[in-house]
Amino acid sequence: MTVAAREAKEEATRLRLRLRGAVQGVGFRPFAYGLAARFALGGFVRNDAQGVTVEVEGAQTEGFVAALQRELPPLARLDGVEIETLAPRGERRFVIETTAQGVARTRIPADSATCEKCLDDLFDPSSRFHLYPFVNCTHCGPRYTLTQRLPYDRAQTSMARFPMCADCARDYADPTNRRFHAEPIACPNCGPRLSHEPAEIVAALRVGKIVALKGIGGFHLLCDARNAEAVARLRARKNREAKPFAIMVANEASVSLFARPRAEERALLRAPAHPIVLVESRKILPVSVAPDMSRIGVMLAYAPVHHLLFHAAGGRRDAPQDFVLVATSANPGGAPLIIDNDEAREKLAAIADLIVTHDRDIVTRADDSVMQMVDGAPAFLRRARGFVPEPIDLGEDGPSVLACGGHLKATLTLTREREAFVCQHVGDLSDAETFRFYRESAAHLLRLLDVKPDAYACDLHPDYLSTRFAEESGAPVLRVQHHAAHVAAIGAEHGVAGALFGAALDGHGLGQNECGKPGGNWGGEALRLDARGGFFRAGHVAPLALPGGDRAAREPLRMGVAAFAALGRLDEAAGFFASRPEAAELARIFSVRPAPFTTSLGRLFDAASALLGFSRRQDFEGQAAMRLEALVETPRALAGGFVLRETEVDFAPLLAHFIDTRPDPREGAELLHGTLIEGLGAWLAALAQPGEKIALGGGCMMNRILTEGLAGMLRENGFTPLLARKIPPNDGGLSLGQAVLARAKLKQE
Known part of the structure; x- marks a missing residue:
C-alpha cells in the first residue's frame, strides 16, 4: 500500500445517518447520491421503515452531513437525524439501494405546485414535455391525491394504468435525473390526456361561460372574475349567495393587480403548496366576488393545466396578467368536491357550460387549503391540498x-x-x-x-x-x-404535553357538568387540562339566552333579542328592531318560555352584529362576524365595556352601549373588537398562573384582528400565547x- 493510500485510509470515517421526516418520494435519494459524489464518499442510501438510512465513508463526511441538512430538496423536511460513527470498510462507491422491507410504516408526501424547472420544460419547445398538462418531477406534482396505499410507488397509484415509454423509463431509473423515481412521471407519448385544449377553455371563459375543470384534488368551477354577469350566474347556479369566492392568478407578479399583499403573504402564496391566501383587496373586481369583505382569497396557478390556461390567454410566464379567474370547488349544494368524470358530467351539467376532464383518476379528493397571516406567521382556515397527509x-x-x-x-x-x-x-x-x-x-x-x-x-x-x-x-x-x-x-x-391552560372561543359545543355528564351550550371557555386527559373549567363568558337553539346561529336577530333579555330590557326589543316584525314575536316568546343559555363567544358576535344592523339570516357560517371584522381599521375598547366577576367576563355594558347610542357599523365593529380584546385579555390574565403559556383555540380565533390583539395583550402581560399553526x-x-x-x-x- 502506498503512503498516500495509507494516509487516505487513516483519514476516512464512516457515518450512519437515520433520517425521519418528509424524506421519501421527494427526491431525497438522488440528492444524497449527488452530495456523496461531490464529497467523494462511498456508501449507500435507502428508504426504510422509519424514513431514510444513509451510510457515507471518506475524508469529507462532516461536509456531507452539513450540506445534507442545509440543502434539502424543496419538498423534503427533516424531523430528526441520528448520527452514528462506524468502522470504515474501504468503500469508494456510493449506491442507491432498493427499498427495505416495512416501508408501509412511512408516509406519502403532500401534493405540490409545479416547480420552476418543470415550468421550464412546459414552455420549452425543445422539451418532450412542451405544453404537456401533466408534467412533474420529484420536486413537484400530485402525490397524496393519486395514491391508493403504501408503499408509495407507481403500482399503488392511479398512474399504474399508464406504462412508461422508453424516455420516461430512462429518466425514472437515472439517479442523476430529477425524475428519478418520480412516480407520476409521464409525457405525451405515454401519459394522461386532457379532454379539451387550453385555447378552447380560455375562449369559453372569455365569453362569460362557466367551466368545470378537473385538476389535482378535484374539479374547480371557473369563470372570468372580471365579468360580473358570469360571477352572478355562478353564484345562482351553485346556490352560493354571498360566501366569498377565491381567485386564481397567473403568477406572483399578477397578484398586485387585484390585491395588496405584504411580503410575508407573498412568501406564503409561492410556498410549495400554493394555498389560497387572504390578502387585502384592491376592490378592482366586481363586488360579487367577495361581498362585504376587505380581503380576498388569492392563489397562484399551481397545476400545469392552470399555467397553460394563462399561457393561452396571451400572457408571458412571469409578466403581470389581468386575466384572472374565480376558482371555487365544484361541490354543488354543499356536497363534497367532485373528482369523478362521470359524476362531473351528471352533477355539474346544470352549473358548467363546459366540462373539462382528464383520464388520470383522483384517488382522494382534496380542496384547496386556505391560509392567512396571523400574528406574524401563517395560519390555516382550511387544511387540505398541499399539506395533507403531513x-x-x-x-x-x-x-x-x-x-x-x-x-x-x-x-x-x-x-x-x-x-x-x-x-x-x-x-x-x-x-x-x-x-x-x-x-x-x-x-x-x-x-x-x-x-x-x-x-x-x-x-x-x-x-x-x-x-x-x-x-x-x-x-x-x-x-x-x-x-x-x-x-x-x-x-x-x-409540543406541550400534559397540563395546559387555554381558552376555547367558538360558536357551540356541548358542555360537561360537575359530574362529567354532557350538558349546556358552551363556547367561551377557559380550561385547564391535566396530564391524564381530563380538564377543569376555570371560567367562561357570561351566558346569553339561545332562542331557537341552532337557529340562533343562522339568524342573528335572535341573539339581538337575547341581548335585550340579558339587560332586562326585553320590552324595548320590538321598537329597536322596528323593521323586523318578527322581533316582537321573539320577545313575546321570551317572556313566557325561557330559552336555554350559551356562553358562546360566537353568539356574542351575532348579538352585536344584530344590534349594529346585520340581523338578516346568514348565508354561511360566521358571515355576520366576518362582515364586522372586515369593517375594522383600528380596534378600540369602550371604557367600562366589560365586567369581570370571579371567573366570568361579561360584555353586557358593550351591548347596552350599542342599544343606547346606535353607532354606525364601522365604529361599532371597532368598539366590539377592541373591547373583546381588552376584556378577554384581562379575564385570562386573572385566571392564569403568572408567566404561563396560554393556548388560544376555537373558531373565533380565525378572526385575525381578535387573535392578534388578544395574543399581543397576553404577551404584554408576561404570558406566552400559543396559536394554531399546523x-x-x-x-x-x-x-x-x-x-x-x-x-x-x-x-x-
Missing part, C-alpha cells in the same frame, strides 16, 4: 387512536406511534354525500397507514354523525369534551385534540 409530531409513542372530529368542518385524525395524521377538510356532515366522503376518508387513512386503532375518540354530542360513526366501529370509544379538544389541539402542535383553530382541528386527550386517557388504563 403528520404532527406528538413527541412520544402512544396508543393508536382514530379521532372522529365534530359535525361541521369535520376531519379525522389517526395516530401511529408518535405521529398524528389529520385528514383533509371533509365538511358539514349534515349532507349525506359528505358523510359518505367522511367514511371514505376514515377507510383511506386506516388503509394508507396500515393501523388498527386501539380506540376511537369522538365528541360528547350524541347526535353528531361523527359520534355515531365512532359508536358503530365496534372499538372502545372515548368521548372528549369539545372545548377541551380545542385547547389540546393547540398544545399538541406546540391545523385550523376551528373544528377542522378538533380531531387532533380528541386524539391527544384520548391517548392520555388510554395511557392511564
